[in-house]
Amino acid sequence: MPPKVRAVRHLEFLPDSFDAGSNQVLGVLSQDGIMRFVNIQTCKLLFEIGSVEEGISSSVISPHGRYIASIMENGSLNIYSVQALTQEINKPPPPLVKVVEDLPNNTLGSRALKMKMGSGRVQRPARPKDSKIQTRILKQDLMGNLENKENELSEGLNKKRLQILLKGYGEYPTKYRMFIWRSLLQLPENHTAFSSLVDKGTHVAYLNLQKKYPIKSRKLLRVLQRTLSALAHWSAIFGDTPYLPLLAFPFVKLFQNNQLICFEVVATLIINWCQHWFEYFPNPPINILSMIENVLAFHDKELLQHFMDRNVTSQLYAWPLLETVFSEVLTREEWLRLFDNVFSNHPSFLLMTVVAYNTCSRAPLLNSTLKDDFEYFFHHRNNLDINVVIREVYHLMETTPADIHPSSMLDAFVALTKGQYPIFNQYPKFIVDYQTQERERIRNDELDFLRERQTVENLQAEVDEQRAEDEAWYQKQELLRRAEETRREMLLQEEEKMAQQRHRLAAVKRELKMKEIRLQDAARRRFLKLQQDQREMELRRLEDEIERKVQMRDQEIAATARDLEMRQLELESEKRLYEKDLSRSQDSVAKEIREDADAHRQKVALEEHMFQKLLEASQMGSRRTQKVIEDNLAKAEQACLNADWKLQALHKQKYDDLQRSEGYQEVATLLRKNRRKEMQVLNAMVEEEAKKWKEAEEKESHLQSERRASAHSDACRKWFLQQETDAALEHGEEPVSEVQVPWLQREHMASSDLSQTSQLNDISETDPTTQSTLTTFSSRKATEWGHTEHDLLKRVRSLRQRLTAQARSRCQPPQLLVT
DSSP: OOTTOOOEEEEEEEOOTTSTTOOOEEEEEETTSOEEEEETTTTEEEEEEOOSSSOEEEEEEOTTSSEEEEEETTSOEEEEEHHHHOSSTTOOOOOEEEEEEEOOTTTSOGGGOEEEEEESSOOOOOOOTTSOOEEEOOOOOHHHHHHHHHHBOTTSOBHHHHHHHHHHHSSOOGGGHHHHHHHHHTOOOOHHHHHHHHHTOSOGGGTTHHHHSOOSOHHHHHHHHHHHHHHHHHOGGGGTOTTHHHHHHHHHHHSTTOHHHHHHHHHHHHHHHTTTTTTTTTSOOHHHHHHHHHHHHHHOHHHHHHHHHTTOOHHHHTHHHHHTTTTTTSOHHHHHHHHHHHHTSOTTHHHHHHHHHHHHTHHHHHHOOSHHHHHHHTTSOOSOOHHHHHHHHHHHHHHSOTTTOGGGTSOOOOOOOSSSOOOOOOSOHHHHHHHHHHHHHHHHHHHHHHHHHHHHHHHHHHHHHHHHHHHHHHHHHHHHHHHHHHHHHHHHHHHHHHHHHHHHHHHHHHHHHHHHHHHHHHHHHHHHHHHHHHHHHHHHHHHHHHHHHHHHHHHHHHHHHHHHHHHHHHHHHHHHHHHHHHHHHHHHHHHHHHHHHHHHHHHHHHHHHHHHHHHHHHTTSOHHHHHHHHHHHHHHHHHHHHHHHHHHHHHHHHHHHHHHHHHHHHHHHHHHHHHHOGGGHHHHHHHHHHHHHHHHHHHHHHHHHHHHHHHHHHHHHHHHHHHHHHHHHHSTTSOOOGGGSOHHHHHHHHHTHHHHHHHHHHHHHHOGGGHHHHHHHHHHHHHHHHHHHHHHHHHHHHHHHHHHHHHHHHHSOOOOOOO
């Protein structure tokens, strides 16, 4: 296999006609969708089907190995002809070569002449060591070569060998019979010529074939009609031959799946085995029947004399067999066996078969005396062995004298020409033309007669219709007159009866009037009673409806109350949850504030310690300078504290406003979402949580920025204190007035007053040496810090209470109005 074949999907052997069932060709379907056929003896790739673009999904081979059906991957079905794909398949085996070996007499006896059959090349027997073998090849003469060339068939078969095989077995193998017949008859398979004949349509002579020959199978009837029409279009005489359907039917039934082969077999049969049949048309072939009668007279005079005594002619004992080609008197197997011999021999073999059939049936024929018995005998199957008949035919072919032998009067086998079919005009053309003209004339006369008869029938129908209409009109008038007289008499009687009935009717009317008055009075009373009952029923129904509505209202009120209670419980639980979360958040915030305050106090202590050092350094100056510095520091510290508290309160107010606005928006959003779709609460909570986390991250970032700013201010204050300390040490004795302090220094001092105050307090606690100097300042600042912190906490608490009350009022469900 080629290297590109990596996997095999399917394996199947291709049957060969001449490999005795060994099946040496293997089909291999590989993974690429290509099926390759390889000879397993020679390992030679013969052919392949399919391609990479149109791969094969699955494939199956017909039992006789002629066709391959494949289902492609795109869903289409492809059928391949093996004969068209390759020339190596179904070829006949090579001819055999006979070799005669003549051994010396002193070594072997006269029986030592051996013959070996070989295929392709001459095979020699093993040569003994003690003898020398002389080999002589029998050469044929020139005439023998020419005869062999004539016996060679187009398919590579040899007619002589087939005849030997036929005489040995009595018939051809069923599997290869059709192939051998096609080879013996040398069918050209002219597809184009046959298509042109079929395209001409159904011949007019066989339009009503089903009426004369009612065949059950519609397909078989259609094939027979098409074959007969093609024969009629090929030659005009076959449109007028009455026995042509009987002649062609067995071949049509045999080749119904291949109409071309069927047509060519019948045409070959007519050209060769039906020679001179149409010379006496439309009569039976008298010349052919005379040949049969002469042969019968030579071989069985008694039977012929019996036929003559019973007035049975050859048209009765020979012609029925010929026009049906023995299909009426033989079974299918017997008929096939007979025509194996017919197609393998001279065209006179068929005529000899008629004689042999009669001679082999001489006993029942000699016992028959009635003409009907003879007709029945030659139109029905009889208890006769076909093998005996065939042997008798060969005997007759060999023992019949040449002067009366049909082969001397019939031409040898002639095959159909390839490309176009030969012209068939072996019939009296003037008779056929005359019959055709007469048939056409009769058909036209029939059409004219039918048209005239139709016209006369139409006129007669119109006259009859008019007569019927006139008769009906007269009858109708008579009936109307009688009806009028009858009705007049009836009218007089009815008028008398009406006068009597008027009197009775007046009395009845009076009685009916009285009854009507009484009935109206009773109906009025009944109607009033009915109205009263209906009103009472309506009142009871209204009372029941009122009670039902009251009960429903009570139930609704109770249900609403329960819902309100459940809602109140839910709100209480939510309130507790909210307060719990709020307290937790307040605790966490207070803890953070305490931690920040501790850190801040530590920073203040450090600053106060540094400031104390500054004070100690400043004490070395004058008392006035110290007093001025203390006053300035106190004022700057107070201004810084006030500014810090205001800024913190403003930031807190803005923060509270922002939180309250966001709380309002969140509550409103939650209420709208809760009213629209309660199933989306979880998603809203998740979104709210994400918003909170985002807000917390923003606040955390803001806190970090504030811490960085605080650290920067701490660094500035440290730098400021260090600068002041250095300046105080350098210039401790120089008086400094208030106006000499620079503006930038005052700003720094004012910005750090709050921190310095806390540092002073811490320093005073840790350093007892400064207790006396900072007692008044520290106490004042502590008092102010305590009051400010208390006010801020009170304002934060009131703001939280107000926000909680507003949220509860918004979350409270609307009250239901009970009606």
